[in-house]
Structure formats: structure tokens, C-alpha cells
Amino acid sequence: MYVAVxxxxxxxxxxxxVAGAILAAREFKLGIILVGDETRIxxxxxxxxxxxxxxxxxxxxxxxxxxxxKPSQVGKGKPQSSMHIGMNLVKSxxxxxxxxxxxxxxxxxxxxxxxxxxxxxxxxxxxxVIFPIYDRPVTIIDAGANADSxxxxxxxxxxxxxxYANKVLDIAQPRVGLxxxxxxxxxxxxxxxxxxxxxxxxxxxxxxxxxxxxxxxxKVDVIVGDGFIGNILIKTFEATSRYLASLIRSEIVANPLxxxxxxxxxxxxxxxxxxxxxAEIGGAPLLGVDGVVIISHGSSDxxxxxxxxxxxxxxxxxxLIATIRDGLxxxxxxxxxxxxxx
Amino acid sequence: MYVAVxxxxxxxxxxxxVAGAILAAREFKLGIILVGDETRIxxxxxxxxxxxxxxxxxxxxxxxxxxxxKPSQVGKGKPQSSMHIGMNLVKSxxxxxxxxxxxxxxxxxxxxxxxxxxxxxxxxxxxxVIFPIYDRPVTIIDAGANADSxxxxxxxxxxxxxxYANKVLDIAQPRVGLxxxxxxxxxxxxxxxxxxxxxxxxxxxxxxxxxxxxxxxxKVDVIVGDGFIGNILIKTFEATSRYLASLIRSEIVANPLxxxxxxxxxxxxxxxxxxxxxAEIGGAPLLGVDGVVIISHGSSDxxxxxxxxxxxxxxxxxxLIATIRDGLxxxxxxxxxxxxxx
Numbered sequence: 001m002y003v004a005v006x007x008x009x010x011x012x013x014x015x016x017x018v019a020g021a022i023l024a025a026r027e028f029k030l031g032i033i034l035v036g037d038e039t040r041i042x043x044x045x046x047x048x049x050x051x052x053x054x055x056x057x058x059x060x061x062x063x064x065x066x067x068x069x070k071p072s073q074v075g076k077g078k079p080q081s082s083m084h085i086g087m088n089l090v091k092s093x094x095x096x097x098x099x100x101x102x103x104x105x106x107x108x109x110x111x112x113x114x115x116x117x118x119x120x121x122x123x124x125x126x127x128x129v130i131f132p133i134y135d136r137p138v139t140i141i142d143a144g145a146n147a148d149s150x151x152x153x154x155x156x157x158x159x160x161x162x163x164y165a166n167k168v169l170d171i172a173q174p175r176v177g178l179x180x181x182x183x184x185x186x187x188x189x190x191x192x193x194x195x196x197x198x199x200x201x202x203x204x205x206x207x208x209x210x211x212x213x214x215x216x217x218x219k220v221d222v223i224v225g226d227g228f229i230g231n232i233l234i235k236t237f238e239a240t241s242r243y244l245a246s247l248i249r250s251e252i253v254a255n256p257l258x259x260x261x262x263x264x265x266x267x268x269x270x271x272x273x274x275x276x277x278x279a280e281i282g283g284a285p286l287l288g289v290d291g292v293v294i295i296s297h298g299s300s301d302x303x304x305x306x307x308x309x310x311x312x313x314x315x316x317x318x319x320l321i322a323t324i325r326d327g328l329x330x331x332x333x334x335x336x337x338x339x340x341x342x
Numbered sequence: 343m344y345v346a347v348x349x350x351x352x353x354x355x356x357x358x359x360v361a362g363a364i365l366a367a368r369e370f371k372l373g374i375i376l377v378g379d380e381t382r383i384x385x386x387x388x389x390x391x392x393x394x395x396x397x398x399x400x401x402x403x404x405x406x407x408x409x410x411x412k413p414s415q416v417g418k419g420k421p422q423s424s425m426h427i428g429m430n431l432v433k434s435x436x437x438x439x440x441x442x443x444x445x446x447x448x449x450x451x452x453x454x455x456x457x458x459x460x461x462x463x464x465x466x467x468x469x470x471v472i473f474p475i476y477d478r479p480v481t482i483i484d485a486g487a488n489a490d491s492x493x494x495x496x497x498x499x500x501x502x503x504x505x506y507a508n509k510v511l512d513i514a515q516p517r518v519g520l521x522x523x524x525x526x527x528x529x530x531x532x533x534x535x536x537x538x539x540x541x542x543x544x545x546x547x548x549x550x551x552x553x554x555x556x557x558x559x560x561k562v563d564v565i566v567g568d569g570f571i572g573n574i575l576i577k578t579f580e581a582t583s584r585y586l587a588s589l590i591r592s593e594i595v596a597n598p599l600x601x602x603x604x605x606x607x608x609x610x611x612x613x614x615x616x617x618x619x620x621a622e623i624g625g626a627p628l629l630g631v632d633g634v635v636i637i638s639h640g641s642s643d644x645x646x647x648x649x650x651x652x653x654x655x656x657x658x659x660x661x662l663i664a665t666i667r668d669g670l671x672x673x674x675x676x677x678x679x680x681x682x683x684x
Contacts, residue, residue: 133585147523147531181489181573186412189489189570212578216585228531231523232571233578236554240582243475243558247617248590251610261606268593268600275589 002057002095003312004086005305007036007044008064009101011298017101018044020305025054027306030313032056033095035086036064061085067298071105075114083107087115090291097292097312099283101300107293108145108286116291119321121328124149125288126157126227127295128164129234130281131215137169138215142227143234143284149226151194152336154178155202156328158195160287161222162204163327167318168285168311171221177210179225179233184209191226199224201335203327241276245269282307285315287324292316344399344437345654346428347647349378349386350406351443353640359443360386362647367396369648372655374398375437377428378406403427409640413447417456425449429457432633439634439654441625443642449635450487450628458633461663463670466491467630468499468569469637470506471576472623473557479511480557484569485576485626491568493536494678496520497544498670500537502629503564504546505669509660510627510653513563519552521567521575526551533568541566543677545669583618587611624649627657629666634658 005021007014014036021032022045034041038060045051063081065074074081083102087110089095100107104127112118112125126142141161146153158176165174178196180188187209188196199206210220212233225233252262282304283296292315296308315321347363349356356378363374364387376383380402387393405423407416416423425444429452431437442449446469454460454467468484483503488495500518507516520538522530529551530538541548552562554575567575594604624646625636634657638650657663 134589144523147529179574181486181570181577187489189568192570212574212581213584216581226531228523228534229571229574232521232554232575235523236575236578237582239554239558240579241586242555244583244586244614244618247476247614248611251613251617252607255610258607258610261603261608261610264603265594265600265607266603268597268603269590271593272586272589275593276586 001313001316002031002033003309004033004035004089004095004098005309006082006086006098006100006102007034007041008082009296009298010300010305014040014044016300016302017305019302020300020309021056022048022051022054023302023306024309025056026050028310028313030055030309032309033059033089035059035082035089036061059085059089065103065106067103069103069106071103071109074106075109081110083110084115087111087291087293090293091116096316097294099294099296099305099308099312101296101298101305104144104295107295111286111289111293116289116293119288119290119325119328121330121333122288123153123156125286126160127284128161128287129284130169131234131237132275132281133216134218135275136218137281138220139165139169139222140230140234141222141224141287142230144227144231145286146227148228149191151191151198152340154191154195154224154226155198155336156288158199158204158206158222158224159202159327160324161224163323164285164287164320165221167320167323168315173205174221175207175219176204176222176224177207177214177220179223179229180209180211182209183211183214195224198336198339201339203332282311285311290321292320343655343658344373344375345651346375346377346431346437346440347651348424348428348440348442348444349376349383350424351638351640352642352647356382356386358642358644359647361644362642362651363398364390364393364396365644365648366651367398368392370652370655372397372651374651375401375431377401377424377431378403401427401431407445407448409445411445411448413445413451416448417451423452425452426457429453429633429635432635433458438658439636441636441638441647441650441654443638443640443647446486446637449637453628453631453635458631458635461630461632461667461670463672463675464630465495465498467628468502469626470503470629471626472511473576473579474617474623475558476560477617478560479623480562481507481511481564482572482576483564483566483629484572486569486573487628488569490570491533493533493540494682496533496537496566496568497540497678498630500541500546500548500564500566501544501669501674502666503566505665506627506629506662507563509662509665510657515547516563517549517561518546518564518566519549519556519562521565521571522551522553524551525553525556537566540678540681543681545674624653627653632663634662
């Protein structure tokens, strides 16, 4: 079982990417195919004493996608990129999944239009980010792939997110909620109100509108929204955490006594930081494309890449793609078409 | 100068409402008109030794709006509510502004359709919540009045928010940004991308797209978005702060040494909490209605109500309404119509 890893993905590529691949190969006894500039990959591999004993192969590519590349252009413009080649390894069956920490928009476009394509009946693939809330994984879908979405897409996101939470995150009956500006039944914008009628027709454990506080209170497993609101939600969570941590630091050092206390609580604060750390999750699956694709933060370190690789392997072992294909069969989705045509 | 205060607004009305009014009358030497159930108001006033010496009047009302009332129904359905009467005191000139901690949707509907009505040329009034970020006020408009908005409304929100930040928050050239899923020029959903072209035509200090981290980094004074995204942004900020505080507490008490440190940093933590406290701001102005209306949280305490009353007085002293009327004159808005018609 091989997982293909984009060696040219992170901001610090190929250093973190290769180091993460080594960790994963060693710890999970997985086969890895590193995709990217062979010379630079070999250089990184040579830094690790046991790399030769691990099951790591290299597929050389000439082109690299950068963060400044436009998603609409690289699909056609850089057909030999590590993303194209890596995804095609999944398509051909040589790898069970692909992990990249590169340009999210580019990965979305290349997967959907040029390599893996969509699973049958899927309207739009969606990025699903996993949040650790009190150490429980909470899935947000869509986390940024589709800034403008239709109600029907959101209904499909609910279905795909629910399948993912069940198959990969081991949650028995994932509670699915629509992100809204109030818990009450009538709250929401038009998109949310229309999506609600559709989701209620689908085989998911739909619990209604949820607000940000419900996420933190552990009331929901899968949060559904368009890619714009999902992205703002995640970024506000991250920015607020950093802001609050900085306020706390500045107030603690402002006084000698609390500065002493600050030293004593330092390990506790470090534990909090670790519990909030997205690296422990590793990456966001791009759900709805016909193959396992996990997208990591550009700032990922080796540990984050390692965990993303584990996620890819777990998705493959859990038959995620086949389950999504089954879950989005025409008869399941039929009620949505009926509503739309009335 | 009298400020009208809804005595039936807070979850704990009329206790916090009346207590806040007393604090404001005492501290700011303001006249207050308490609007609501006279018997219950007198009972609260009698608890304060100096209430008789303060300039506080009462206007009795028979009807009270609850949090469960539907905004679309109370406008016509409860014409003698404390919101109707309080806003009409502003309309007749008896009060310079109205403060309520009641149902936001109801206040929006009653102000826009039944009492004060809109300022000339205003498409939709918007709620503008003020965030204290490193003790600097940051305005978010719309914070929840219009879940579905049009690009043109957002352009007007930018203008009104900028005028408010200048007149009431004393910011010389407020930096106005559009809340988006990326700083880059092309990022955003259709609403944001279309609003951008319009805002660029208006006399505001427009700085482009902003992300949640820019808010915390102090890069923006006025954040513009529709009421759905604005509401989620604020609620995510609040929920994340509470979540992080709870994680920190649980990690600190988990170990005896850090528990001691926890005692030493307690005053610093309390200062952080105070710096994040929305009560220090007090309320959210409903901009665009033809009269000063400040809406507070249902959970407001006396201090929050006091600060909301100060905000109302400050808006009146700064001629906020006249400035918004001037700022949204036909010639200012004309370029928007030109873009729309092309």
C-alpha cells in the first residue's frame, strides 16, 4: 500500500514534506511515493540514517506549482506538476491516496478537472477541515473550495461529511448541523434555509441549525456551510486563539508576581497549544473527487505531513471513495431532484 | 438632553435596565426616560437612594416584546410596546436616542418600518457591533440585521460604518475592509467581489479584502460584510474565547504546580477577560434609521446598559444622523447607480 506525497508542497519544500514521509514510512510501515524534484528529494532522504531501509520510492517531476499560481491556469499550464503526477498515481492505482501541502485552489482544480475527476453524481468536491474540540474531531465542510455554493451542493456536503466522519473518524452516527446565525428553525440566509429542506431528505443524522458556540460545546460532529463561511469560521477560530494567547502573555508579564505564575503555568499553556494544534490532525480531505486527496497547510511541519499521510491511509483502508460513491447513488439523491422540480 | 431606555429589554428586565439608567444619569448627568411597566420601574428605582435626585422620567407602556416574538409580527401586532414608544420619543424629539437590550430583529423591523423609518437613500439599516481589539474599537457592519444582502447595501454599510467610526469612535480616517476568504484581490464570493467595485467609488478609506487575522492585528477599523457572515464572525470570536479560557483552566488545575501558578496569574486573566468584555462597549448602533438606536445584548448587566446610554448620547452629540444623511446624499451614491445600470 503506497501513499503518494507531494514533495514540493510545503512553504519549506521539500524539507518538511520528505521528513514527514520518512516519519510515516517508519511509524506506520507504509509505502511512500515522493513526487517532485528527484535531486532535492534524494538530498533530504540522505539526511536520515534509516531512509534506505524504508519503503520510499521517488517519481521525478519537472514542474512545481507555487502559491501564486492561479488555479484556473495551472491545470492546463503545468501538466507535469507534482500535483498532476501524484494524483495520476492514485488514478492508476499505484497509490491509494495523495497528500499535498501546496496551493489548495490548484489542487481542487487539478483533481476535479484534470486528473481524478468527480465521483459520479457529485456536484462539487469540498474541502473538509477537521477541528480538534476537546480532543474530539469536528468536521467542517466546505472549508474553502467553493466560495459560492448552491443549496444542493450543501446537501451533498452534508452527506459526504457524514460518511467521512463515520468511515475515517470512527463516529457512529455523526450529528450533522447547518452553520447558521441562530439556532432557531427560521434563522439563516436563503442558502441555509433552502439547504435545510434538502438535507432533511437525505440519510444523515441532521440536528438542525448550529451556532459557533455549539461547535465548542461538542454538540455537533459535521458542520455544513459554503466555502466562504466555512473558511471565515476556521480563520476566526485560529486568529482569536492567537489573539487571546497574546493578550494573556502581555497581561502576565505586566506584573512580577503573575510573571512568576506565568512560569509555573507554562507547561499547561503548552498543552493547550498542542490540543489546539491542527498538525495533530494533519490535513483536510478533498471529498467528492474520485480518489483520496488530503490537503495540508502550507506551513505544515514533518509531524503534520506524517499525520496527513496516516489520514490518507485510513481513508483508503476504510474504503472512503467506494462508500461516498454508494452514498451518493442516484436513488439516494432522487428526493433532491423532486424538490428542485416542484 | 434625554436618552430613552427600554426598561423591558434585558433577559432580567427591568432590573439591569433600570440600574443601568441610574448609573448613566448619575455618572454622565444625563436625562433618562425609562419606557416600560411603570409599577415595576418604580419598584427598581426605589432600590436606589439617590434615584429621586436624578433626572429620570417614566413613560408607561402596556405591551412588552419578548425574544420569542417574530419581528414580522410585532411591528403591527404590539403597537404599544416599549420599543415603539421609545423610538417614537426619538422621532418626536423628546429623546436624542433609544437604547434597548430586547429582540434585535424586532427592533430592526419596528425602527425601519413603523417608527423612525430609514434615512433618505438608505437601502437597509445595519447593525454595527464594536469589538475591542487591544483596546481599540473595531466596527463590524452588518452584524446580523440583513442575513441576505446585495452588493449595493454592503457599499452603503461601508459608508455608514466609516461615518460612525469617525463621529462616535473618534477615528480620523477609518480604514474600511471587506471581510473575505483571502487578502488577495481576486478572493471572495460574488457578493464581496461585486461590493468591492462599488465601495471603490465611495468616499471611504477602502483598504481591500481583510481576513480575520487582520482584525486581530489591528489593520482595519471598519469590517464590512453581510449580516450572516458578520454574525458568525462575532459569535465565533466569542465562542473561541470562552473555549480557550476553559481549556486553559482545565490544563492549569490538572497539575499542583501549575495550579499554584494559576492563582498567581488570576488577576492577569481577569484583566484579559475585562479587555474582551463587550459590556465595556455596551451596545451596537442600528445605523441607517432616522434616529439614534443602540441595541444591547439580552444578557447585558447595568454596566453594559450604562455604556450603551453613553454611546447614544455620544452619537447625538456628534450629529451622527445628520452626518449619515449628508454622507449618503444622492450625489455621493450616484456612481453606484451608474455601475448598476451598465
